[in-house]
Amino acid sequence: xxxxxxxxxxxxxxxxxxxxxxxxxxxxxxxxxxxxxxxxxxxxxxxxxxxxxxxxxxxxxxxxxxxxxxxxxxxxxxxxxxxxxxxxxxxxxxxxxxxxxxxxxxxxxxxxxxxxxxxxxxxxxxxxxxxxxxxxxxxxxxxxxxxxxxxxxxxxxxxxxxxxxxxxxxxxxxxxxxxxxxxxxxxxxxxxxxxxxxxxxxxxxxxxxxxxxxxxxxxxxxxxxxxxxxxxxxxxxxxxxxxxxxxxxxxxxxxxxxxxxxxxxxxxxxxxxxxx
Amino acid sequence: xxxxxxxxxxxxxxxxxxxxxxxxxxxxxxxxxxxxxxxxxxxxxxxxxxxxxxxxxxxxxxxxxxxxxxxxxxxxxxxxxxxxxxxxxxxxxxxxxxxxxxxxxxxxxxxxxxxxxxxxxxxxxxxxxxxxxxxxxxxxxxxxxxxxxxxxxxxxxxxxxxxxxxxxxxxxxxxxxxxxxxxxxxxxxxxxxxxxxxxxxxxxxxxxxxxxxxxxxxxxxxxxxxxxxxxxxxxxxxxxxxxxxxxxxxxxxxxxxxxxxxxxxxxxxxxxxxxxxxxxxxxxxxxxxxxxxxxxxxxxxxxxxxxxxxxxxxxxxxxxxxxxxxxxxxxxxxxxxxxx
Amino acid sequence: xxxxxxxxxxxxxxxxxxxxxxxxxxxxxxxxxxxxxxxxxxxxxxxxxxxxxxxxxxxxxxxxxxxxxxxxxxxxxxxxxxxxxxxxxxxxxxxxxxxxxxxxxxxxxxxxxxxxxxxxxxxxxxxxxxxxxxxxxxxxxxxxxxxxxxxxxxxxxxxxxxxxxxxxxxxxxxxxxxxxxxxxxxxxxxxxxxxxxxxxxxxxxxxxxxxxxxxxxxxxxxxxxxxxxxxxxxxxxxxxxxxxxxxxxxxxxxxxxxxxxxxxxxxxxxxxxxxxxxxxxxxxxxxxxxxxxxxxxxxxxxxxxxxxxxxxxxxxxxxxxxxxxxxxxxxxxxxxxxxxxxxxxxxxxxxxxxxxxx
Numbered sequence: 001x002x003x004x005x006x007x008x009x010x011x012x013x014x015x016x017x018x019x020x021x022x023x024x025x026x027x028x029x030x031x032x033x034x035x036x037x038x039x040x041x042x043x044x045x046x047x048x049x050x051x052x053x054x055x056x057x058x059x060x061x062x063x064x065x066x067x068x069x070x071x072x073x074x075x076x077x078x079x080x081x082x083x084x085x086x087x088x089x090x091x092x093x094x095x096x097x098x099x100x101x102x103x104x105x106x107x108x109x110x111x112x113x114x115x116x117x118x119x120x121x122x123x124x125x126x127x128x129x130x131x132x133x134x135x136x137x138x139x140x141x142x143x144x145x146x147x148x149x150x151x152x153x154x155x156x157x158x159x160x161x162x163x164x165x166x167x168x169x170x171x172x173x174x175x176x177x178x179x180x181x182x183x184x185x186x187x188x189x190x191x192x193x194x195x196x197x198x199x200x201x202x203x204x205x206x207x208x209x210x211x212x213x214x215x216x217x218x219x220x221x222x223x224x225x226x227x228x229x230x231x232x233x234x235x236x237x238x239x240x241x242x243x244x245x246x247x248x249x250x251x252x253x254x255x256x257x258x259x260x261x262x263x264x265x266x267x268x269x270x271x272x273x274x275x276x
Numbered sequence: 277x278x279x280x281x282x283x284x285x286x287x288x289x290x291x292x293x294x295x296x297x298x299x300x301x302x303x304x305x306x307x308x309x310x311x312x313x314x315x316x317x318x319x320x321x322x323x324x325x326x327x328x329x330x331x332x333x334x335x336x337x338x339x340x341x342x343x344x345x346x347x348x349x350x351x352x353x354x355x356x357x358x359x360x361x362x363x364x365x366x367x368x369x370x371x372x373x374x375x376x377x378x379x380x381x382x383x384x385x386x387x388x389x390x391x392x393x394x395x396x397x398x399x400x401x402x403x404x405x406x407x408x409x410x411x412x413x414x415x416x417x418x419x420x421x422x423x424x425x426x427x428x429x430x431x432x433x434x435x436x437x438x439x440x441x442x443x444x445x446x447x448x449x450x451x452x453x454x455x456x457x458x459x460x461x462x463x464x465x466x467x468x469x470x471x472x473x474x475x476x477x478x479x480x481x482x483x484x485x486x487x488x489x490x491x492x493x494x495x496x497x498x499x500x501x502x503x504x505x506x507x508x509x510x511x512x513x514x515x516x517x518x519x520x521x522x523x524x525x526x527x528x529x530x531x532x533x534x535x536x537x538x539x540x541x542x543x544x545x546x547x548x549x550x551x552x553x554x555x556x557x558x559x560x561x562x563x564x565x566x567x568x569x570x571x572x573x574x575x576x577x578x579x580x581x582x583x584x585x586x587x588x589x590x591x592x593x594x595x596x597x598x599x600x601x602x603x604x605x606x607x608x609x610x611x612x613x614x615x616x
Numbered sequence: 617x618x619x620x621x622x623x624x625x626x627x628x629x630x631x632x633x634x635x636x637x638x639x640x641x642x643x644x645x646x647x648x649x650x651x652x653x654x655x656x657x658x659x660x661x662x663x664x665x666x667x668x669x670x671x672x673x674x675x676x677x678x679x680x681x682x683x684x685x686x687x688x689x690x691x692x693x694x695x696x697x698x699x700x701x702x703x704x705x706x707x708x709x710x711x712x713x714x715x716x717x718x719x720x721x722x723x724x725x726x727x728x729x730x731x732x733x734x735x736x737x738x739x740x741x742x743x744x745x746x747x748x749x750x751x752x753x754x755x756x757x758x759x760x761x762x763x764x765x766x767x768x769x770x771x772x773x774x775x776x777x778x779x780x781x782x783x784x785x786x787x788x789x790x791x792x793x794x795x796x797x798x799x800x801x802x803x804x805x806x807x808x809x810x811x812x813x814x815x816x817x818x819x820x821x822x823x824x825x826x827x828x829x830x831x832x833x834x835x836x837x838x839x840x841x842x843x844x845x846x847x848x849x850x851x852x853x854x855x856x857x858x859x860x861x862x863x864x865x866x867x868x869x870x871x872x873x874x875x876x877x878x879x880x881x882x883x884x885x886x887x888x889x890x891x892x893x894x895x896x897x898x899x900x901x902x903x904x905x906x907x908x909x910x911x912x913x914x915x916x917x918x919x920x921x922x923x924x925x926x927x928x929x930x931x932x933x934x935x936x937x938x939x940x941x942x943x944x945x946x947x948x949x950x951x952x953x954x955x956x957x958x959x960x961x962x963x964x965x966x967x968x969x970x971x972x973x974x
Binding site for chain 3: 174177178179181183185188
């Protein structure tokens with residue numbers, strides 16, 4: 001009975017996925033190979049427009065690079081924090097975890113717009129720079145890629161930190177004692193014991209951050225602005241303003257495929273490193 | 277009676293339960309209208325909806341959507357309209373006409389049509405508000421610009437917020453700039469050459485929805501926008517003033533249309549008629565809504581550079597039948613010219 | 617260990633402990649949880665800094681050395697094998713950290729695996745090994761760095777009972793062969809008895825008795841030790857008189873017995889007499905010997921070649937251990953007496969308020 005019953009538990013989700021994800025996805029694929037959204041005639045025009053256009057390819061590469069840089073930035077910040085969490089007492093552990101979750105409790109839109117207040121010409125950072133004499137005129141932060149990465153680092157941080165802490169919290173403290181007692185330096189202990197064991201969390205975090213940052217339409221358009229071109233904004237523009245749904249579909253599928261490929265490569269990397 | 281949709285009955289019964297002071301015994305009808313999110317949503321829900329409920333026993337529910345979203349949603353619905361009434365700017369209006377999204381409009385079914393200037397209703401819909409587009413600037417930071425050309429001078433360009441052809445006000449502002457640089461409604465080359473030149477120095481290139489926030493935060497001190505945004509920002513304490521360019525401010529009207537296949541056409545006409553009626557237009561023209569009225573009997577607010585909608589014929593206007601086919605190309609070109 | 621004191625916040629976990637371990641000896645730190653035995657072990661390992669006192673190896677203080685430089689090998693309670701490395705990689709870890717040449721590492725890893733008879737399992741990950749196999753790998757890893765001291769932290773706690781004896785013997789055999797000095801922390805008296813050359817019984821951060829297992833068992837220094845090491849029967853009484861090296865004690869259960877004690881008592885002192893189960897014998901109910909006291913046999917339980925009698929004498933519950941001859945006696949009234957030549961321990965009664973751990 002159990003054998004038969006268990007898969008039925010997954011049935012509602014499977015049906016919902018088929019209905020609300022798979023079916024629209026198929027429609028999207030169909031649209032991308034048609035002359036218009038009514039699928040009246042098959043055509044490769046949309047894919048030619050997407051893949052044969054250097055501007056669109058540049059937008060795609062920009063998007064993937066943005067995701068990669070967000071992963072690097074969140075990793076650099078999250079790893080020390082996860083280590084601190086490992087070493088911390090129960091009280092500090094709770095504080096770190098709360099700080100990690102807190103950003104999730106505000107909407108992405110609010111977090112994004114508050115970065116305008118922080119990064120703007122008269123924003124918090126520039127006011128501090130000018131007040132302290134480190135700069136004489138406002139530094140361009142808003143609408144620059146470094147500014148966008150800075151904001152995305154904060155916005156996507158929980159997605160890196162939570163899986164990472166979940167992984168490091170599972171590491172038996174005795175393993176660290178064992179490494180140290182066997183003569184392992186702090187660095188060797190981190191490199192040979194902590195990092196390999198935290199790697200599944202790191203890979204999960206990197207996948208989430210990459211996918212989320214590469215598709216962060218609101219943050220990209222609001223903080224990045226019109227001089228930085230990323231594919232999600234192009235999809236929106238093609239679908240909503242230009243009304244070229246086939247091209248929008250081809251762009252959306254290209255973005256989805258690229259993000260999936262990176263995620264797949266990350267998970268392979270994680271598996272490979274664990275078995276090395 | 278058969279024509280009344282199940283959803284309408286449900287909404288009607290809920291409406292009756294919620295508002296038991298409707299005319300006794302009369303049948304409440306329900307309808308859905310698209311409305312711009314933000315200011316329009318609040319204004320119409322506060323001014324238009326209660327009046328409609330009281331006077332005509334129509335319960336209207338709003339679907340807050342930007343113009344492009346209304347078009348996209350109606351097209352995606354493929355024949356079953358998601359709402360009964362569109363509210364659109366000229367660009368999307370022409371798209372809607374091209375895509376056949378509207379019922380033919382019979383202006384004689386608007387009892388109040390006399391308050392509209394000539395030509396403000398046609399076979400597709402009726403105007404319900406106007407927008408006057410010009411230059412907004414921060415008077416505490418920069419001098420008043422004389423016209424569109426000034427935006428390309430270094431002192432303005434470095435404080436300028438640019439937005440592309442994605443919106444009606446953006447499109448007509450850029451067209452006006454092109455004209456001031458020797459181009460025309462069909463020739464944007466001079467504009468793009470100048471945009472390319474000032475691109476590295478402009479303060480921001482942003483989505484239209486972000487412009488007000490950037491201005492409020494001091495990231496930009498000059499932008500092109502409508503009088504409505506200027507009045508609204510100033511009412512919130514932002515130092516902002518409206519400058520009519522020397523070549524004249526541009527004006528356009530926002531129109532309402534009845535969705536193809538709507539089952540509530542009668543209510544939809546009443547809805548539009550109530551929208552243009554003098555009491556509603558008077559309230560909407562005042563604080564805190566600051567609409568530019570299309571009703572000849574209503575005086576526009578102080579920021580609007582006209583004393584009556586009759587003067588709108590003096591303003592610069594544009595032919596969207598010419599613009600729309602070119603617009604997709606301009607959008608792409610703007611992306612590319614401003615990139616990197 | 618010379619006067620080692622460790623404090624956690626306000627509480628003293630280890631109170632001025634002085635202990636010495638002879639070369640090649642196994643010393644067991646035995647005590648209930650919270651007695652400070654693990655803290656003491658971690659102080660030796662270098663994970664904890666003592667507030668006072670010193671840890672010396674061959675006369676040289678090692679307190680200033682980090683754990684990795686103390687020449688100490690540790691087998692953790694959870695084994696703490698690195699789950700992402702193979703058994704061989706685990707064993708090699710300490711050698712690599714010490715920067716030994718590759719060839720030497722390979723040779724010594726093989727030797728260590730062979731010593732614990734795990735040479736066939738070097739390529740496996742810990743997850744693919746049984747508990748006993750993991751323990752051997754942990755032992756090999758600790759021994760591979762050729763420590764001068766081997767620390768074993770409850771090494772058998774995670775193992776099935778049936779496996780324990782085999783592994784205890786094996787570890788003892790390997791320890792003998794490597795000649796490594798060994799400190800074993802355990803709460804299991806059987807483990808301490810079978811493994812240790814000497815044991816230190818700890819309570820409340822202090823060492824109550826140090827000595828060879830047989831000595832600790834036969835002559836417990838305190839009532840707590842008597843109760844914690846082996847099973848003991850506790851009988852309260854009053855000293856009536858001194859008789860040479862022994863005391864005549866009137867037991868509350870209604871008998872007068874004689875017991876030797878190195879501790880001095882005066883007539884009238886309240887005392888606690890601790891007798892091992894095998895030091896007591898059942899007598900017939902009609903036995904009139906004044907050294908025997910009336911009791912009731914509740915249950916007799918065969919345990920291999922022996923019988924365990926569960927006996928009630930007034931408020932005292934007694935356990936008796938006898939060789940099994942024929943069928944067990946029926947429950948009912950009996951008398952209980954000390955066996956001739958039995959040497960029960962006498963303690964002042966007031967000092968053992970809670971020493972009733974079995």
